[in-house]
Amino acid sequence: MPKILKIDKLEKTYDSGSKRLKVLHDISFDVEEGATFSIVGPSGSGKTTLLGLCAGLDQPDSGMVTLCGQNLNELEEDQRAKLRNKEVGFIFQDFQLLPTLTALENVIVPLELQGIKHAAKHGMELLRKVGLGDRFHHYPSQLSGGEQQRVALARAFSTSPAILFADEPTGNLDEDTGEKVIQLLFDLNKEAGTTLVIISHDLDLANRTQQILRLKGGRIISNEATLSH
Amino acid sequence: MAWRDGRASVSRLLLFMASIILGIAAVVSIQLFSENLKQNIQRQSKNLMGADFIIDSRQLPNERVQAIIDSLGAGAYEVNFSSMAAFPKSGAAKLVQVRGMEGNFPFYGRLETEPVAAADEYQAQGGALVDATLLLQYKLEAGDSIKLGIITLPIVGAINSMPGQSGFSSSVAPTVLIPFRFIAQTQLLQLGSRKEYQYFFRASDDMNLDLLEEELDPILDAEDADLDTHTTTSRQIGNSYENLGKFLNLAAFIALLLGCIGIASSVHIYIKEKLKDVAVLKCLGASRKQAFLIYLIQIALMGLIGGIVGTALGIGLQYALPKLLQEFLPFEVEISTAPQPIIMGLLLGVFMSVLFALLPLLGTWYVSPLEVLRVSEKPAVQSRKTRLFTFGTIFLFVLLFSIWIFKDVVFALAFVLGTFVTFAILAGISALFIKAIRKYFPASWGFTARTSLLNLFRPNNQTMVLVLAIGLGTFLISTLYFTKDILLAKTSLDTGSKNANIILVDVQPDQRDAVAASITPSGLEVIDNLSIVTMRMHSIKGQLANDIRKDTTSTVSEWVLNHEFRTTFRDSLIASETIIDGKWVEEVRPGEPVTISISESLAENAHVEVGDPIVFNVQGVLMETIVGSIRKVDWARLQLNFMVVFPEGVLEKAPQFHILTTYVPDDTRSAALQQDLVRKFPNVTVFDLRQIYTVIEDILQKISWVINFMAFQDFDFVDMKKKTSLKDIADKVGVSVATVSYVLSDDKKHKVSTEMAEKILKVAKEIDYNPNQIAKSLKSGKSYSIGLVVADISNPFFANMARIIEDEASKYQYTLLFCSSDENAAKSKKQLKFLMGRQVDGFIMVPTEGMEDQIEYMKDGNVPFVLLDRYFPNISCNSVSIDNYAAAHKAVSRLIQTGNEKIGIVAYSNSLIHMRDRVRGSLAALEEANLPINEKWVKEVSFSNTEEEVKNGIDEILLGEKPVSSIFFATCTLAIFGLKRIAHLGLKVPDDVAVVSFDQSVAFDFYYPPISYIHQPLNEMGKQAVKLLMELIEEPKKKEQKVFLNADLVIKGSCQAKIASEN
Ligand SMILES: Nc1ncnc2c1ncn2[C@@H]1O[C@H](COP(=O)(O)OP(=O)(O)O)[C@@H](O)[C@H]1O
């Protein structure tokens, strides 16, 4: 299987005041196209930092990220944004919907950024798929956490991305709602063949993916396939 | 997308919108207003001139000039010259200025004549219009005739004023206006006689007069003709308008800058909030440009909306303001809407919002998508270059805009630099402040204090923005405020001093003292008293005038050689003069060379410089002189200015005549003076310049009004502002209001220690407490008018009173302005304000209930006033009234004496002392006679519903269980309503009911038997009131006097003894 994401010897250090804090040490791993992949580890172990680097939101001190065949180090900020727009979907712990846009408008933001004009129909379809067919014109503040996360999900899939990053997608949701969201996530993965990279400290969730990467103190302590597949 | 995002944030951007809207509204309305004002002033100057422009020439225009005149299409023309006119009726003859007019002049303003129709009819009737003063002097009137040359014309009317009469600067002779067609018949115009042709033009709207002047003037000059436009006239009116324009623009600009500060700070806050969303967008794949544009478009759109709303508001303000402020407006502003300010308003909305939002907006460019994952402490780094670039653009914009608005590069640069320096200083201070807190953080403070302090410099603090916005705003507003005072000082310069408005010419040396002596006794002052010696130029720089005339290459202007110079001699410069070259010589001793001073224009036209010799022919005697100095003369100043001025010690013995000037306040005084002078000195010519002054003073007044208005000056003279400031001082010093009042009112100062008094005065000065400014504004020049406020001028009592006061005041040369307060304090307050606006010198007023505060205020402001008929027992001020208590006592006692025991009293229910005294006096009379006092017999009625309530009251006391046998009415109005009802009920006076009234009414004559009444000594009251007021006007701090006069009871048939009438 071709690798959609290749990480090679990543290092990342943060400056905080006078202290230098090395957050990631020598990280290398690959993710196969269409796979489901999870990164687990205790809080502060560097998971979010790693995700940021994988998606090209941030730049490493050294090492290389290859996303969809592109070496991110070689891309400009706007080129990386373009790549994200076309190939990458995001789900965040705190949803990150734009508060000034309605559910439907939020969903089609990535499409509009591509310059696609009549995206509303597609957006409605996606919202119906996540069970929000009657909430098109509501603002995020009028939606519950689970509903907001489902809008975020619809948004993440609106451009049919090749890979989807989810940072603690159920972190802010209760168990039942979280489960529903997760189920949707996996369904969409199955339907569209989107690669899933899920960050979680929830081992049960991680166990439903095909591969688990364990982080601790910024180092990989294991990277192995799960039994479920 | 940009729109969608913005839509939901409109409420967030309220400050932003408000800033734009207010900024733009201010700019648009001020620009429009200034445009309107300019037009108003232009209209005024057009009225002064009567036409848009005039071409004049000393001879019949030659072909080239005629061609220009024809191409421009003159609407009217005239020839004017000086000539003797004879009046067959009296046999008198007089030098006049004949104006032969063809066409319908003036185009602007009015030819004001008496009778009014004469202005329109003299052309058709073939008659003459003659200067009103001249007619007055010779006791002539319409219907008499005037002989000009060899023809005699009927006088159709008197000219009161006429546009285009620049009388005082050109020839000084009264005008006689006749149709042009008679000029030839008079045979007065001979070849070589001195005359002037004037061609009057109307300009189309799109005609650029300045350009016209620039192009035509040199051509016409070469042909000895001249072009005058109304813009020249308005320039001559003074540079006051220019100042006003600058001030208006400054105000507009500052309003705009304040708007910009609002924009910058609100966008700054707004964008900071939005950075998280920008990060999300970038995370989802928005490029930097996309993210930036989303917000840029949003801001621009809102700017546009703000621009539209602001412009609309600005236009609306234009229409609303004059309506709202009608009461204060000394003139009518005609409103029109020019397109330029509107277009500018719209563009400005977008441009200024984008520009001032740019810096915070750039933040979106640099925000990292990583911020989605966490808020970083460090703000996104912006490159130095872009920051500098943005600041540079802003600076450039502000500079360019201010150059455009001020039309003065240096001034604009200075202003903008000043603003930016202030900006830098403020930024520096707040940065230092933040640093200082960080460094010396008071860790020992309590939680609340620490946290609030922390917020000043922790992430996302707004310290800098706030300090900048508030500081810069304060700076700008104070600039505006201080500029106002400077400008006002400039503008009022001319109105403050008294300009002569009556000029007496041809006063012979032996008449000089006698003429002065007939001016001063009537209370007028002699402003100028000048000697005039007439002369012509004999030679210039050694070349004879005759030779120069023949010399075709000479550039010396023809008129210089022909002109009869009226020169004077004195040892000092006057206000309208400044030396620009050479040295002013005060006096020359015999044997020394005669050094004279000439005006700049004469120097140019005669081509002479300091040191050049000129020989004058002084009525046959040649006098050698040397040009000692050249003066710049401000001819626009309404003073007697001279082209040639001699030092003292030369011309004293030369044949001369004199000019005296004085200032008269009004028509009646002017006429009186003129009649007096003409009778005593028939050869003296009198010129009345008041017409011209009125126009100019009018304009200046308008300008200072506008300046005040723009600088938010409080016009409300008679409000309670002062009360609070007295209290403010008291609070500040820590003493009682009374103490402050003692010190400030000067008279009881000794009651307070010196240190305390000094302290109070110091504080008073600090907070700018100045009640005297009212008095000053009243005092700046006497208007010889008095404001009279009575309760109701249609009430016979007050009507009589007003008439008496009017007659009495006229003995002091004063006229009256009346108002009726309708017993309404608010209304009378307004009237006082109005009267003050009319510059009355003082007030006589019949106060109403609730006016105490106002009276106190006027008293503190040293406004001269006398209360009449009523007074307030708690306020010590000048008043004239009768002893109401005694009078009422007298009236009721009479009723008792004539056998009445049941006596009804009808009075007004107000708390004014005179009314209370009347009621108390009548009750006391009853009590002293041991008669019962029945409350039901005392009827007190309101002023607003008098008739109805009197009617009901009469019914009750006459038809009730215990009917009264007589009634005392506390005023004649009450008596009239009462008598009306009594008659209606079929009751007879005095048989059924005896009546005594306070005050007499003409209506009483229609009753039989006539009504007895308390006779108030109206004559004496009016006289006393006027006398007191006159004393006060002369000496505002004069000790108060309360004058009480006695009133008599006039017994008529309405209260005959019961026994007698029964017999
Ligand atoms: N901007 C930053 N500056 C300094 N330290 C940071 C910054 N972001 C993250 N860190 C540190 O890096 C470490 C890893 O953080 P993170 O990747 O968020 O861990 P996780 O997502 O596994 O909880 C933490 O110790 C955190 O404190």
Ligand SMILES: [Mg+2]
């Ligand atoms: Mg994390």
